[in-house]
Amino acid sequence: MNQVTQPAASPHAKPEKAKAENYVRIEGLRKEFDGFVAVDDVSFSIRKGEIFALLGASGCGKSTLLRMLAGFERPTRGAILLDGEDIVGMAPYERPINMMFQSYALFPHMTVEQNVAFGLVQDGMGKADVAARVDEMLGLVQMSKLAKRKPHQLSGGQQQRVALARSLAKSPKLLLLDEPMGALDKKLRSQMQIELVNIVERLGVTCVMVTHDQEEAMTMAHRIAVMDSGKILQIGTPDEIYEQPNCRFTAEFIGSVNLFDGKVEEDEKDYVTIRTPGLGAPIYVGHGITGFDGMKVAFAIRPEKLNISKEEPAQKYNKAQGVIEEIAYFGSHSVYHVRLPTGVKVLCNFVNMKRWASENFTWNDTVWLSWADNSGVVLTS
Amino acid sequence: MSQNKRQSGFSMLMLAMGFLFLYIPILSLIVYSFNESKLVTVWAGFSVKWYFELFKDQQMIDAAKVSLKLAFATACAAVVLGTMAAMVMTRFRGFRGKTLFSALITAPLVMPEVITGLSLLLLFVSLGEWFGILQQRDISTMWIAHVTFTMSFVTIIISSRLSELDRSLEEAAMDLGANRLKVFFVITLPIIAPALLSGWLMAFTLSLDDLVISSFTSGPSSTTLPMKIFSSVRMGVSPKINALASLMILIVSAAAMLAWWSMWRTEKRRQRDMQLALQQN
Amino acid sequence: MSRSLTKLKKRLPGSRWLVIAVPYIWLLVFFAIPLAIAFKISFSQAAISMPPYTPVFNWVDGSLSLDINPKNYLYLVKDSLYVNAYLSSIKIAVVSTFLCLLIGYPMAYAIARMDPSTRNIALMMVILPSWTSFLIRIYAWIGILKNNGLLNNFLMWTGLTDQPLAIMHTPLAVYIGIVYAYLPFMILPLYANLVKLDLRLLEAASDLGARPWKAFLKITLPMSKAGIIAGSMLVMIPVVGEFVIPEMLGGPDTLMIGRILWQEFFNNRDWPVASAVSIVMLVILIVPIMIFHRAQAREMESKLV
Numbered sequence: 032m033n034q035v036t037q038p039a040a041s042p043h044a045k046p047e048k049a050k051a052e053n054y055v056r057i058e059g060l061r062k063e064f065d066g067f068v069a070v071d072d073v074s075f076s077i078r079k080g081e082i083f084a085l086l087g088a089s090g091c092g093k094s095t096l097l098r099m100l101a102g103f104e105r106p107t108r109g110a111i112l113l114d115g116e117d118i119v120g121m122a123p124y125e126r127p128i129n130m131m132f133q134s135y136a137l138f139p140h141m142t143v144e145q146n147v148a149f150g151l152v153q154d155g156m157g158k159a160d161v162a163a164r165v166d167e168m169l170g171l172v173q174m175s176k177l178a179k180r181k182p183h184q185l186s187g188g189q190q191q192r193v194a195l196a197r198s199l200a201k202s203p204k205l206l207l208l209d210e211p212m213g214a215l216d217k218k219l220r221s222q223m224q225i226e227l228v229n230i231v232e233r234l235g236v237t238c239v240m241v242t243h244d245q246e247e248a249m250t251m252a253h254r255i256a257v258m259d260s261g262k263i264l265q266i267g268t269p270d271e272i273y274e275q276p277n278c279r280f281t282a283e284f285i286g287s288v289n290l291f292d293g294k295v296e297e298d299e300k301d302y303v304t305i306r307t308p309g310l311g312a313p314i315y316v317g318h319g320i321t322g323f324d325g326m327k328v329a330f331a332i333r334p335e336k337l338n339i340s341k342e343e344p345a346q347k348y349n350k351a352q353g354v355i356e357e358i359a360y361f362g363s364h365s366v367y368h369v370r371l372p373t374g375v376k377v378l379c380n381f382v383n384m385k386r387w388a389s390e391n392f393t394w395n396d397t398v399w400l401s402w403a404d405n406s407g408v409v410l411t412s
Numbered sequence: 413m414s415q416n417k418r419q420s421g422f423s424m425l426m427l428a429m430g431f432l433f434l435y436i437p438i439l440s441l442i443v444y445s446f447n448e449s450k451l452v453t454v455w456a457g458f459s460v461k462w463y464f465e466l467f468k469d470q471q472m473i474d475a476a477k478v479s480l481k482l483a484f485a486t487a488c489a490a491v492v493l494g495t496m497a498a499m500v501m502t503r504f505r506g507f508r509g510k511t512l513f514s515a516l517i518t519a520p521l522v523m524p525e526v527i528t529g530l531s532l533l534l535l536f537v538s539l540g541e542w543f544g545i546l547q548q549r550d551i552s553t554m555w556i557a558h559v560t561f562t563m564s565f566v567t568i569i570i571s572s573r574l575s576e577l578d579r580s581l582e583e584a585a586m587d588l589g590a591n592r593l594k595v596f597f598v599i600t601l602p603i604i605a606p607a608l609l610s611g612w613l614m615a616f617t618l619s620l621d622d623l624v625i626s627s628f629t630s631g632p633s634s635t636t637l638p639m640k641i642f643s644s645v646r647m648g649v650s651p652k653i654n655a656l657a658s659l660m661i662l663i664v665s666a667a668a669m670l671a672w673w674s675m676w677r678t679e680k681r682r683q684r685d686m687q688l689a690l691q692q693n
Numbered sequence: 694m695s696r697s698l699t700k701l702k703k704r705l706p707g708s709r710w711l712v713i714a715v716p717y718i719w720l721l722v723f724f725a726i727p728l729a730i731a732f733k734i735s736f737s738q739a740a741i742s743m744p745p746y747t748p749v750f751n752w753v754d755g756s757l758s759l760d761i762n763p764k765n766y767l768y769l770v771k772d773s774l775y776v777n778a779y780l781s782s783i784k785i786a787v788v789s790t791f792l793c794l795l796i797g798y799p800m801a802y803a804i805a806r807m808d809p810s811t812r813n814i815a816l817m818m819v820i821l822p823s824w825t826s827f828l829i830r831i832y833a834w835i836g837i838l839k840n841n842g843l844l845n846n847f848l849m850w851t852g853l854t855d856q857p858l859a860i861m862h863t864p865l866a867v868y869i870g871i872v873y874a875y876l877p878f879m880i881l882p883l884y885a886n887l888v889k890l891d892l893r894l895l896e897a898a899s900d901l902g903a904r905p906w907k908a909f910l911k912i913t914l915p916m917s918k919a920g921i922i923a924g925s926m927l928v929m930i931p932v933v934g935e936f937v938i939p940e941m942l943g944g945p946d947t948l949m950i951g952r953i954l955w956q957e958f959f960n961n962r963d964w965p966v967a968s969a970v971s972i973v974m975l976v977i978l979i980v981p982i983m984i985f986h987r988a989q990a991r992e993m994e995s996k997l998v
Contacts, residue, residue, distance in 0.1 A: 185689050519982055
């Protein structure tokens with residue numbers, strides 16, 4: 032499941048065309064620890080100027096992959112090509128790559144200025160040049176006023192800005208972000224996500240970020256790679272990952288989803304029907320799939336794609352009746368847990384257009400769920 | 413719930429009695445150093461004459477000088493070697509022979525001093541026999557011996573600090589272009605500096621106080637203060653020793669107070685800084 | 694040895710091999726090899742020469758001949774003085790360790806439960822005495838325990854006794870001295886261990902119905918096992934070979950092997966016998982030392998990321 036298809040065009044592609052498709056190339060990268068395979072023969076490429084996210088649960092191998100990019104772990108096998116150069120043999124201090132650590136790792140005995148200047152000083156830059164560059168970077172992250180402070184005198188958000196400035200000071204070819212928003216509280220997180228992306232895009236820096244937070248990945252990245260057990264399951268833009276998951280894992284990992292297991296009944300060029308024990312009637316999918324009659328598939332449909340109504344909808348297929356068992360109220364929307372007569376539970380998102388609960392659906396209401404032909408995805412694995 | 417928060421009466425009592433046990437001898441030393449009478453524990457009036465006697469005793473003063481010089485040199489070398497060993501224990505991944513190395517580090521912590529002292533002397537004698545070096549036993553042989561047995565204590569102190577140190581600080585420095593040597597001197601060392609000082613003081617104290625190992629490895633010209641005190645005490649108890657003891661206690665207590673006060677001050681300043689940071693944002 | 698050195702050099706870039714080699718070689722040369730030399734000389738015989746023992750390795754016409762004499766070991770076994778001294782030393786060490794544990798555990802426990810601010814002061818007060826000279830503190834006990842010393846003066850003044858108690862130069866004095874000197878070595882590892890104990894575990898226990906003493910026995914005590922072992926080894930092993938305390942506070946009937954070794958070496962000038970004494974002591978202690986090493990290594994490993 033490591034085949035990666037590069038989509039032709041995506042609504043989220045940024046206006047500036049990426050100069051090199053394969054600015055960063057990972058080829059057959061593998062890492063084993065005492066027989067345990069952390070990264071399992073991974074290959075993909077990253078465009079120049081792209082923000083690329085590695086998304087997965089803890090232990091999926093994303094951090095190991097990042098550390099191999101940084102140089103803190105040596106791959107068991109494989110190559111990493113940055114701008115055409117294989118960097119696997121290089122020590123971390125030789126690579127044109129910089130990393131922003133989850134804990135920020137600001138040097139406690141140095142001031143903000145000295146922290147940001149550190150990498151430049153290591154390169155032997157002249158004092159005046161260093162000062163100018165540090166000024167520039169601090170201005171970029173709006174920390175100029177606090178240049179003389181020490182890390183313990185800064186709040187979490189301020190420390191993050193300094194860490195970002197420090198990692199961008201050397202204009203690295205590749206910027207690595209390790210759970211960038213992990214240490215911030217929710218309000219600050221949303222604000223910083225936008226700021227960070229703006230800064231990175233403004234500078235045109237190619238960026239790889241690692242996160243377990245799907246919201247973060249979806250908000251910040253141009254493309255996401257979903258990882259599990261050392262393998263990459265799918266690479267795509269956020270909407271591709273969300274609307275066109277290629278397997279059960281990805282469908283379930285991102286957001287919530289309703290899955291129905293079944294068999295293909297009719298396999299035609301422009302439509303497919305699926306018989307599933309979960310629903311009474313067969314499912315009608317408005318496009319063809321590469322498959323055959325009787326093939327085992329799963330049908331995935333997101334809760335927000337379902338219509339909910341008191342009256343039976345007119346369409347022939349893609350509908351089911353059930354009873355509302357539970358309601359999860361989120362203020363802006365509610366999630367209805369509808370129990371079908373077959374015993375299956377279906378989640379349905381409903382925007383609370385009407386203000387009062389009494390005007391919406393309530394517990395034990397019998398309702399009809401329905402969806403359009405192309406609202407769901409057929410999964411073969 | 414409240415039972416656990418409140419201190420058990422029994423353990424507090426033991427603590428108080430324990431402290432009494434630890435400090436009564438020390439206090440008695442000090443009190444009797446001011447005793448007029450030569451019979452240490454028969455009080456005959458207040459006097460500071462024993463302090464003057466002490467300063468007139470040239471042999472004592474020479475021994476003190478030797479001890480201080482030796483302790484200083486020992487502490488410096490022990491910190492260097494101990495830090496190296498600590499880096500190996502905490503930062504270097506398993507290499508063949510690491511278990512032996514680790515055993516060589518922990519064994520001196522518990523080895524009876526008579527064994528280390530005797531074996532070191534035999535080493536020096538043998539070296540003198542085979543290679544003609546270290547023929548004289550003097551302050552340099554004692555220095556070697558002291559460094560050997562104090563090094564492990566320093567290693568333990570510094571290992572403990574190093575293993576607490578956030579590894580990502582060193583990684584960040586490497587990521588920004590510093591090679592391992594630079595990372596050690598520019599990042600690691602300044603951050604663990606207090607532990608280095610701790611280790612230095614520990615080695616200094618252990619060396620200053622050592623009797624057994626010094627006795628085995630010393631020569632005619634290198635009598636240390638503990639050796640002098642020991643031979644003096646064998647001949648009988650004297651308030652001069654009390655005076656010496658009181659001075660040593662005074663110096664150590666003053667140093668400890670200073671250290672504690674300075675730590676308290678930096679901690680208060682740090683807390684103030686963090687409060688400021690929180691308020692600002 | 695040089696082959697593994699070059700192998701090491703190749704595997705580690707730059708100056709890293711130096712960082713391993715310097716302390717390693719120092720400890721091998723000045724700690725391990727001396728023990729081997731002591732072993733060698735224990736097979737030698739005392740002689741009036743410089744050095745005062747017969748050579749073990751003899752080069753006769755270019756070939757090596759060994760002059761090994763296990764006489765010293767037989768001597769140790771046959772003479773009941775040595776056997777008794779070893780047994781007595783072990784007994785004293787075990788009893789002292791137990792006493793230190795008895796006194797030190799409650800103290801460590803109390804300190805571990807204090808607020809962080811008072812805790813540091815209490816800790817320093819425990820450590821402070823050990824920074825002042827060990828010798829001098831033992832000397833202080835002479836002044837307290839002797840016939841016209843502080844303790845006896847106090848007892849007679851309060852009327853508890855009318856004759857001075859002869860404590861000096863008895864085993865009791867030695868026990869007091871040892872416990873006094875080694876108590877901080879028991880308290881510190883115990884404290885380090887107890888302070889990490891999560892108070893919530895005890896709260897959970899009492900929530901489930903356990904009374905304080907039961908919670909202590911079933912939860913606190915087993916979890917502080919590592920600290921107990923470390924502290925006990927730190928006291929027991931060195932005390933076996935202790936010299937100063939039995940010499941200054943003990944009498945002719947307090948047999949301790951450290952004293953015997955000293956006398957053999959300094960008074961009898963019998964280096965080979967002294968070496969044999971030390972080797973036998975080492976053999977006796979090798980198992981406790983290994984236990985200690987295992988516990989230390991485990992402690993350090995648990996901190997390694």
